[in-house]
Amino acid sequence: MxxxxxxxxxxxxxxxxxxxxxxxxxxxxxxxxxxxxxxxxxxxxxPGGKSSKDRSDGQQLYVKGLPPDTTDADLHAIFGPHGAIAPRGVKAVLSPEGTCTGVGWVDFVYEEDAARAAKALDRMTLMDGSWLTVHVKNSWKGK
Known part of the structure; x- marks a missing residue:
């Protein structure tokens, strides 16, 4: 056999x-x-098995304007519906006190999913009147 x-x-x-x-x-x-x-x-x-160093910038999103109680699981829940996220591909940056600094990263498996998520969620207004900023990594350089 x-x-x-x-x-x-x-x-x-x-x-x-x-x-x-x-x-x-x-x-x-x-x-x-x-x-x-x-x-x-x-x-x-x-999918997404290689390290984040092997992913292109087009697969990685920078997120700004997150509420202080944001967790990695929250980022996964918000961005996951837009496409496959790499293993260990979400990170809410925490302060020493353990609250989110307002910044996070999301690594998608496919560039087109990252682009779709950025388009859908960038400038989304939150209930307090603030908004999310979502950019493909390094896409704002030179602007």
Whole structure:
């Protein structure tokens, strides 16, 4: 039985994955799901798996004007409907006191999703009359 796993592998499993599974403690026993996800991301198997250094500026959004109680989960909830967000791809910048400084970052998997989110959310008026500023990273340079 060949499959993608090659000689002695499991059908449908990419070459080299059996060895990787062995290093992680086997298939479902002893290894953690976190370790599996990290391995798959490092291999580039999951969308957005490479580090943020490997993403283009067009995939990264700078967000300004966030309320003090904003969390990473809030950013994910606001920006997620616009497209796939990279793992660990949201960050609300916190002050030493633990409140949001008003600034955040969102890293999308695809540039077109980042552009769509920026277009939809930039200059959105909040209930207190302030507004969000959402820009594709470095898009305002030279303006």
């Amino acid at each position: 060949g499959g993608m796993g090659g000689k002695g592998g499991m059908p449908g499993m990419p070459p080299g994955m059996m060895g990787m599974m062995g290093m992680m403690g086997g298939c479902g026993k002893g290894g953690s799901i976190q370790m599996l996800k990290q391995t798959l991301m490092a291999m580039g198997t999951l």
